[in-house]
Structure formats: structure tokens, C-alpha cells
Amino acid sequence: MPNTRDDSAPAHSSSTFESSVSGELNSGESLSDSNFSVQSAGLTDVGLEREENQDCISVNPELGVYLVLDGMGGHQGGATASRIGCEVAAEVMQHGLASGRAHGELLVDAAKQAGARIHVDANRHSELHGMGTTFVGVVFANPQLAYIAHVGDSRAYLMRDHRLSRLTEDHTVVAELVALGKLTPAQAHNHPHSSVLSRNLGGLHTTNVDLSELHLKPFDRILLCSDGLNGYATQGDIEKIVDGAILPENASADLVELAKRGGGGDNVSVIIIDVGRHNQSSNSNSDTERLRRDGAQAWWKRRKLFLRVCSDMGLAESSIAAGLDKSEAISLLAGSYCEAVYHDLNNTSGVHVWTFADSLVTAWLGKSSSYPPLRELFDTLRAASLAVCEDLSQEDQDFGVCLEIAVLRSLVVGEMVIGSQMSTRIQKLSAEIAATAPSTELPDATFSGNPTIPFGDFEARSQPLSDLSDDVALALETSLSETKAALSLDHNPYLAIVLSAANESALDHNGKQEMSGTARELYGNHLLGESELNTIVAALDKARVAQLSEIRRAPTTDSGAQRTAFYLLSSAHQILFHALAMIVIEAGKPTSDRLQELQQETERLRLRVSRNQDILAHDVDIDTVEEPSP
């Protein structure tokens, strides 16, 4: 018998809150419903890429108050904002509930007071300027009624009848543009700035807070989370875990792991709140209970049959098992799958089969290996699984059918994993083609035929200086030669170009030097790409910092000349940087235009397919076909 699933706390540095409370939420409310209980668990984790956790959560089952805040702003601003927000809101809730204030109104007030406090602190300490936080909070008024308040893109979800639905709409600029009718939902989905928030706590002294009422039913499960979860996991995967996990602490730990498996690029925080789930076993579907109780055992009892079928079908000869002897191959591939199904049957989840399939498929396809062996392997696992179900059906036909339903769903999970990997491969390949395809197919991004980039009046400085004094010219020339000596120009050809161009522009102080020409020389014939841009930008930064430092450092008797030289050189570097940015921006425009054209063409094709489909459906209406009764 395999080990039962390890539900112990994950081995990472996370703050965990777990609670289980029955009955008492707030002394001001009647909680006479004897079946009522709330169980909750929360977890916040720094994720895999960030150095600091800027999320903050608060779980207070005694008061029935749950909060998730996701801070933003550098220099510890984000972490400070979410911490202040959490503390202030929790305190306001505690005092307000004690004095009998209405729950919904109080929650909104708590968020607003938190925002005002963050705003004041941000303005008081310049290093915290600009900090802010999202906010999503739940307060239970009574067993059947909760209020949800939110600002920003931290979310609340409800799991009811095995479906996960979102309770909050993100406060993003794009969402507001959709609401105003300026963008369609489809445009919003692909919008390049879809994550820019339109509201947060702390940005302004007062903030609009959205409030909604939630009428609860027994077995409802509420999920609060920061965007570190939904940004790195699909809603389908979140749903599987929230639905399948028996205890809230398992659900929260699995969700954090899920976000990390998806890249873990952001801090992730989750709170799970169960309403009345403690009686679930007695109320839940009897087939599900029986599967959980007996199905897993029945499956495991037939493990040898499963392995034998896999062996007979030649699984050990699969190229996936190359290098392993037969028993190792069977144990590693078939044995592991069999164990994963057992655990999933035991937990009514799909997480174990998902994990098995994900690691196998990622490893196999990641080596750019071919698809057919993978297909054969999964087909073999399916045949062996169905043989086990058939064997059980000989003993108990109905139970065999129930097991087959569960086992088939595990196989669907396997297909999901393969399909997701295929999807990733297709998208990756498409991106590679897009990056390497010649300009005949992709828009021309090299500007050879474009007119000069417009610079308005910027080229001619608004206040021309009188002729440069010898001192200024000398300061500029000295800084150039010193900087060239200090930087190793051989390693980066861009540096020499930038230094000379900036110097010439500064010497030619009326701005006649055509900096756009230099910017084009830097940009060359690159297609738009992040790494190329970063290289050029790094050279611009390095050259500027070095050259301006030289001017400041140089001993001088004429501070006026030093100031003028510094001004001229600064201005030249700014013009060059702006010219480069303008070229990049102009280069992006043909891609946008081409995309729009292609989208219109696709739409035309789609309509033609739809029209044909209608005509064909009219010819043979499948619904009107009668079939004989059995």
C-alpha cells in the first residue's frame, strides 16, 4: 500500500494561519444554526522570483474577518503599504464590530481608512512615496450572509456546486475602458496594458471601494487571493484544487504550489474559507464517498493486473523507457501512474495524476522528442486502466462503472497535460517564427524607407547659448577622452558611438547635430527584440553615467563652464535616448497595423465557415433524427 498523502505544511518559508471555529462569529449576531461552522486557512508566500513578500493577509475566524492585500511600490513601499493596510483594516473591523456597526458599511470604511493612512504615510516619508496596495476582504454578518469589499486586482471566488465563479471584477484601466464602451472585451483581453490598476489603496486620500453581498449555502467555499495566484495558474487548475481538497489548509498549500509550478513570478497569497463543510461527508454524494472509501482500495488491489497489462502491451519497449531495464520501466511509468490514480481516488482530486503527467510530458517533449511514443504510452495506460475496471465489474458491475468514470477522468487529466504542453510548444514555435521570419511576411521594422522621425522643436534648443567658451569646449573634450580611457570600448561597440555622438552634439551647441541618425545607427537593422534593446539601452546608460561623472569630477576653476558643459552633455544624452525610444515606438506600429488586418481576414473566414455550417446543419438536422428505443 502506498504512503498516504503527506498533508504536512510545505517546506518553504511561508506564514500560515489555520483556524477552525464553530458557532461564534460576532456577539452581536444570532448564530443559532447548529449546523453552521466556518473553517479557514491562509497562506502567503514570497514566490520563486521576488526577494520580498509585499503581500499581507489577515485571518480572524473569531470576528469572521478575512483580508488579502497586495502591496506595490519600490524601496519596501509595497510591503509597508500592505502591512499598514492590513493592520488598520483589522483594527477598524475589530472596534466597529464590537460597537455593532453594519458589517458591509464597516468593511468599506475599514478599507478606506487603511487607504487614507497609507496615503498619509507615503507623503510623510519620501522613500515610500507612491506606495499603495490592493485589498480584498470578507466579513461574515451571519452564517448565511457575507460581505465582500475590494479595490484593485486581488480577487474573491466562490466554489459552489463544483463550479468556481469569480465574485470581484478587477479594477484595471482596461476594465474601466470596457465599462465605458471604449474597448470591446476581446480587445481588452489582448490589451498590452491589461494589468495596469485604475484604483488602489494609498494612491489617493480617498478611494472608491466596491462592496457586494454574498448569500451563502452549506458547503460553499470562498477563496481570496492576490494576483500571484491567478496570474500564474489557470482558473481551471485553481478550480480543480479548490473543489478537490478536503481541508482548507490542503487547498491553500496546493494553490501556492500551483502558482509556483506556473512560474511563481510574484508573491502569492490565498485564504480559503469553508462554510459548513464539516458535515460534508454525511451529505455528499454516496457514489463519491464509496469511491473514496472503497474505490481506491479496489484499484490498488488490482495493481498487479494493471502492471501486467502494461507489460504485455510492450510499455517497457517504449523509447520513453530507453536505458531502463524492464522492471524499472514498468515500475517507473506504470507503477507511478497507478499510485497517482490511487491517491487521486483517495482524495477526490486530479492533482497527483496531473503532477505525474506534467513531469513526464515536460521532460519528454522538453527534449524535443517526438509525440508518437507519448501517445502510445498514454494509450497503454488507458487500456490497462480499463482492464482494471472491467475486472472490478465482474464482481460488482455498478461499482465497476463508477470506477471507470473516475479513472476516465484521470485519463482526461492526462490529455489535458499533453494538450497544454502542445499548446505551449505551438506558441513557442510561433514566437520563434515571428522573430525570425523575413520582412515579406512580417511588417518592416527597419525603417529604411521611413521618413525622419519627427522631433518637433526639440532639436533646436529653446535658448541657444552664445558661442562656447574655450573652457567649456575643453571640459567636453577632456571628459570624452577620460571616459573613453576609463571604459573598455572594445567589448561594446555601442559605447564609442554614444560617447562621440553626445560629445559632438554638445559641442555643436545649437543642436544641429542630427541625433536621430545616431539613434538609427545604434538600432541598425534589428527586429524589435527585448535583448537587443537592452544591450543598446545599457550602453546608453553606461556612457551617460560615465561621461557626466567625468565632467563633475574634473577639477575646474570655472564653475560656470563646468555647469554649461554638464548641461550640454546631459541634454545631448537625453536627445539621443528619446530618439532611440521614438524609433522603437515607430517600429512597432506596422506590427499593430498588420495584426489588425489579419484579424479582419480571420473574421471573414470564420463567418464563411459559420455560414456553411448553417447550410450543412439545415440539410441534415441531427436533432430530428429519431432513434429506436432500446
Added chain:
Amino acid sequence: MIARSNAQVFESLRTAILRTLVASRHSIDDSFAALAEETVRRHFDSALRQMQQHLHAPSQKALRHFVSQWSAMLMGLGLVPRSILRAVVTLGDLVVQTSKNTLPPGPGTNLFVREIVRMNFATARELVEVFQQDFVAEEQSHAQY
């Protein structure tokens, strides 16, 4: 009383399933939230009708044809393969759930649900095969450059 066929049972559930699917489209995948309600309804309706037809007269060839057409239409709406696969699986899950909630518990319902899950698996598998073909086509397109 004459027992109803699987296709007839499905027909009795189809409208309710479609309503739930459309109402909960946000939950399937974020890409579906971006589509207009009517578009989602039309595509799910065609999928449900195909399921009914498959229960009535199973045909792997017809299923394959439908899957490639359905996938092409959704990709034309800007959905990525992963979202399309998710929609197929969710659709199956929802039919199972609605059946369990609506039909009387017992062996008959279990047999019906098994047919649905078998069909759902077959559809997901076909879709993965379609993706594989797309991938091969993309590889060929890549090789041209």
C-alpha cells in the same frame, strides 16, 4: 415504460447545460470571458449538439471532423489551444455534474455518465491529435525560413 436512449436523456438536459455553460463562461478560462455571450452560446450549442449526435450514432470520423472545425473556429476568435482544450473538458465535467444533480441516482444514471465521460475523453484525445498536427504544420512553416 420504455427506457430512454442516452441521446434522448442528453436532449432533456441540453438546454439547462447550455444555460449553465454560458452563465459560467468566466470560470472556464479567462479567454472565454473576453467573448460575447452570443458567440459563446453558439459555439457551445454546436458542441452539445455534436455530443448528442455522437451518443446517438458514435463515429470517430465525425468526432474528429467536428473537433478540428470547432478548434479552428475558436482559434479564429483568438483563443489559444490550451483554452480550447479546457473548454472541452469543462463541458464534459458540467454535463456529468448536471446529470448527477438532475437524474435519479442508480445504475442507469451511472451508465449514462460513463458514456459522457468516455465521449469527453475521446474528444480531448482527438483535440490533442489536432494540436499535434498544428504543431507539425508550424514546424514545416518554420523549416521554410
Added chain:
Amino acid sequence: MSLSERFEVLRDEALNSAEYGDESPGREIFDAISRRLRKREVVDSDDEMDIDLSLHDALSRRLAWGEDPSAVLVDCQEVSQRILDAARRSFSSADEAIAIIAIVTVVSCAASRHLARVTVERASKEKAALRRELMAQRQLSSVLEHQSELLK
């Protein structure tokens, strides 16, 4: 009066507040310079490469509201230049003038850098979308072919 407070005096002139009021184009540049000056007074140093997320956020917000990136860039250029001119004229101490000019340059270049990066990011998304469209068209065309045969 501290340097940052004296810099604030230039706000109306640099942002042409008489014409635009509180919502002057390029206000984010002035705010970022002001923030940097205040920070410099507190920590007594200025790291050239320190990232100002508030500036990024303000610029991204303008783009998200649908403004053309080149228009945003031009606003940044013009405001930076006006601030440079105003600073050169208004601060008689060479050290102070150089300090302001240095910060204007850092902020102005940061704005250009951010706008260029956002554009590149957007372009790579759009290129991937181009391929998706082409793939969808290929599939739809093959479905159309099949339908045409059935309709014959």
C-alpha cells in the same frame, strides 16, 4: 528653503499650468524629479539606476488609457527640456544647477527607456498574435475546403 522646495516653484512654468491646469501633459516627469530630489535630501545620495516604479506606473497608465506612446514620449521630452532651461536659469549655484540637471537627465532617460521597453514587450505579444491569426486562418481554410466538398 530646501532644494526640492525651490524646485517646486518651477512647476507652473515647466508644466504650463496656466494652459493645462492640474492635468498637464508630462506632469509625471516633474513629479518624478521632485520625488527624486526629496529622496536625495533624505538619504543624501542618488543612485543613477534606481528604478522609480511610480514613474513607470504613471506612464503605463497613460498608455493604458489609449494615449499614443509617441505622444507620451514627446510630452516627456518637452517637459524635460523646459525644466532643464528653467533650472539653468533659476539656480545660480553651479552645484545646485548641476544636481537638478543630473536628476532631470536620469528621469528623462528613464521615461524613454520605459516607453521603449513597453513598446518592445507589446510588439512581441503582437508578433505572437500574428502567428496565431495565421494558424487560425490555415485551419479555417482547411475546414472551408472540407465544407465545400460536402456542399457540392
